[in-house]
Amino acid sequence: MGTGVGITAPFGRLLRALRQSRRLTIEELAEASGISGRAIGDMERGRSRRPHRGTITALAQGLDLDEAGHADLLAAARAARPGARTAGFAKASPHTLPRGVRDFVGRHTELTVLRALAREAAEGQMVAPPTAVVSGPPGSGKTSLAVRLAEEPGSPCPDGAFLVDMRGLDELPLPAEQAVAGLLGSWGVGDAELARLTAEERLARFHEIAAGLRAVLVLDNAAGEAQVRPLLPRAGRLLVVVTSRRTLAGLEGVRRVELGPLSRRESAALLRAVVGAGRVDAEPGAADVVTELCGHLPLALRVAANWAATRAGWSLERLAARLADEDRRLDALSAGDLRVGSAFALSCSRLAPEAARMFRLLSLLPGGDFGAAPAAVLADVPLPDAEDLLEELLEAGLLMTSHQDRYRLHDLLRLYAASRHRAEDGEEISLAARSRLRHWLLDTAVLAGRWHEPDYGVPPADPGRLVALDDRAQAARWIRAEGDTWLAAFREAAAHGEHARVAEVAEAMHWFSDHWVSWGHWVEVYERAAAAGAALGDAALGATHCNYRAWAYWACARRHDEAVESATTALRLAGTAGDVRQQAWAHAYLGWLRDAVDDMATAADHYHRAAELFTEADDVNGYLQVSCGMIRVLRGAGRAQQAVETCRGIMDTLADPRHQDRIPANVREFTALTALYAVSFVHLDEGRWGEAVDALRSIRGQFDDRGWHKQAGKVRLHLAHGLARLGERAEAAAEYRAVLALESRVPADMRDEARTGLSALTAGRPVPHIRFVQ
Structure with a gap:
């Protein structure tokens, strides 16, 4: 029979309508399908919206659906999944909490301690904000406990909760500096500001913002004391919860x-929560055996209980017998000092072959979390x-x-999956899967990255593409979301001599890369690329990547001498290759680097030569970028009129119809923003308040849209100063208030200047003179 119900209805409503149309109770459908009541x-109440294909098939059989009805039910189930999508990536911070487990039980003593600490943090009565270290063996529920605390209703932490995976079991755990940069991004500090801060300044900014937050920060899976010590707040009301296998x-x-392990009572409560109280209470002896065989560890218990919950025909005695059998047959696989439980082996042995194969292959995925597309590539199956x-x-x-529509493997399960992969799939299958994944990741990285290149933009249409790359925002989100995975593929390609x-x-x-300076891996990327150019014996290619490496050394790591050396090498290689464009870029980078150490005369010479070479190479985009840098250098050299004329030249070039199709929209917009921002400082220095206000009004709000809050704050602060001097006091006051509204997203000294200016306006006094620092 067909469904007779449109597939656009929510899955739970559709399932209920189908059951009721056949006059079946939930218990009768459970008996007919083998799915627990x-x-x-x-599923019908919407509490579980993730039924898999095997469950749908069993329900369709129990409902006596024909092929079309089965397809309708499957389509509705897919559409109902959280994160079901055909395009795009979530914009949420990567440090949002994962969803907590629905059936959390026990740990009452531990939660009481953590709740008390959360209250102490919220009240701010301690000398320093409290920190909790939650330690225990793998699978004991450390992360679940921390997430449970953060998710509790009525939490005294109104600013939310954040989680950073410190990757403590990785060969290279997450450096504290990278954790700081990631959290600052989640707390609203723009990438452009991060790019201008040293590691010490970033840490100071971290502690400044942390001091104003009433939130929970979970530092999950920490490797050791040195990794987390810089992240412990010195003041304020931020509660930090560190989880680790060590006591630190x-x-x-x-x-x-x-x-430690759950108590006998807590283990039984977890079984009741997942399997159902009636089934557990009917077989207390078998329940005790199940909990013993699972070592009273929440992870193993949940795996076993989930299996039983979806099989109404299984008694707990049968589950206990199966676990005992698997326990006898299980290989002596160890993870630290914990033997992997029989629950894993039982669940894997009862999976459909395709699902079991997917589980084994997932052990090959690098990094922390992952999306469905890399998994599809690994298993060589369609995305649905x-x-x-x-x-x-x-x-x-x-x-x-x-977070969002992404998945992760527990460390123990990853180890177990890897052992099963080695035993059942073999080296040939492993190499083929790794190669398939590497090529797809790098192909997609190239397409996503080229969205931002002036000469590329939108990739060619491909209905078979596994991820949507329909605009720059989607491309950027993919690069960020899969940063760990495509970087691992990039490293693998370098190791293979590709x-x-x-x-x-x-x-x-x-x-x-200019839009994600704080990532922490661009130095490695461009060091490997420069080495690749040298290995190929290609001077022009080597010059290109030595230039990029110079940018990474300074913009990302503040290694000035190495940056100068790399740009100088690029200039030499470009000269050998006769590559005018890369010579121009080498001079542009050298100008930028001399500007950074206030050697304005030398910087101006390099910029001037770069502009000449870009003109010779007919590279209008390069010419525009170096001209924007020239405004700042000319201002520093005291050549204000030339700086203003350079800005006019930039705006004329942008308006020239000959360049209409040669300058991408994003480059055009950013160039105008950069030029007008730079020239506003020239006007401010000279006291040309009208010109300064015109320039600043035209770019007001544009830095905000990019998340560059410090620059946004300066635009509004300087606009307020200019307006005040022109006598436009009401608008000036509004701009001062806009700076204050940015709160911790801008430095404290900027907010102090805004308060001083606003106070002067209120009192009818002249606004104090300030030094305009770009």
Whole structure:
């Protein structure tokens, strides 16, 4: 029979309508399908919106649906999944919390301690904000406990909660500096501001913002004391919860919460929550055996319980017998000092073959979380099938959700999946899957990066593309979301000697890298690309990537001498190759680097030569970029009129119809913004308040849209000063208030200047003179 119900209805409503149309109770459908009544009830009420394909098939059989009805039900299930999509990536911060487990039980003593600390933090009565270290063996629920605290209703932390995966078990755990940069981005500090700060200044900015937050910060899976110590707040009301397999005894003044296995009562409560109280209470002896075989560890218990919850026909005695059998047959696989539980083996042995294969292959994915598309590539299956398989693993408890529509493997499950992959798939399959993933990741990285290149833009249409790259924003979100995975593929390509491929990816990322300076890996990317150019013996290619490496050394790492050396090498190689364009860029970078150390005369010479060479090479985009830098240098050299004329030249070039199609919209917009911002300082220095106000009014709000809050604050602050001097006091006061509204997103001294100016206006006094620092 067909469904008779449109597939646009929510899945739960559709399932209920189908069941009722056949005059079946939930219990009768459970018996007919083999799916537990609890699971069916959750699906109908919308509590569980992730049924996998096997569950849908069983329900369709129990409902006696024909092929069309089965397809309708499957389509509705797919559409109902959180994160179901055909395009795009979430804009949420990567440090938002993952969804907590629905059936959290126990840990009452530990939660009481953490709640008390949260209240102390919120009240601000302690000398320093409190820090908790939650330690325990793998699988004991450390992260779940921390997330539970942060998610509790009525939390005394109105500014929210943030989680950073410190990657403590990786070969290279997350550096504290990178964690700081990522959190600052999540707290509203623009990438442009981060690019101008040293590591010490970023840390100071971190502590300044942290002091004003009433929030929970979870530093998850920490490797050691040195990694987290810089991140512990010195003042304010931010509660930090550190989770680690170690006790981190070297941290002083922290509250330690050690997790062991669940108690017998808590283990039984977890089984009741997942499987159902009636089934557990009917077989208390079997329930005890199940909890013992799972080592009273929440992870193993949840995996076993999830399996039983979706199989109404299984008694707990049968589950216990299966676990005991798997326990006897399980290989002596270890993860630290913990033997992987039989629950993993049982769940894997009962998966559909395609899902079991997907689980094993997921162990090859680098990084923390991942989306469905890389999983589809690894398994070589269509994207909808990959999503179904991932949902099946999620329902079995072998996979966890991350933020938005992404997934993650628990460390223990990753180890277990890797062991099964080695045992069952073999080296040939592993190499093929790795190669397939590497090529797809790098192909996609090139397409996404080129969206930002003046000579490329929108990629060619491809209905088979696994991710949507329909605009620059989507491309940027993919690059950021899959940064760990495509970087790992890039490293693998370099290790395999794929030099042309390495150079291609690095080239594609060049313009985008300016929008993610704080990432922390651009130095590595361009060092590898420069080495690839040298390995290929291509002087022009080497010059290109030595130029990019110079940018990365200074913009990302503040390594000035190495940046100068790299740009000088680029100039030499470009001369050898006769590459005028790369000679121009080398002079542009050298001008920028001399400007950075206030050697304005030398900087002006390099910029002037760069402009000549860009003109010779007919590179209008390069010419515009170096001209924007020239405004700042001419201002520093005291040549104000030439700076103003340079700005007029930029605006004339942008308006020239001959360049209409040669300058991409994003380059055009950013060039005008940069030039007008730079020339506003020249007008302010000279006291030309009308010209300064005109320039600043024309760019007001544009830095805000890019998340560059410090520059946005300066535009409004300087506009307020100019307006005050022109007697436009009401508008000036509004701009001062706009600066104050930015709060911790701009430095404290900028807010102090705004308060002083606003106070002077209110009192009828002249606004104090300030020094305009770009």
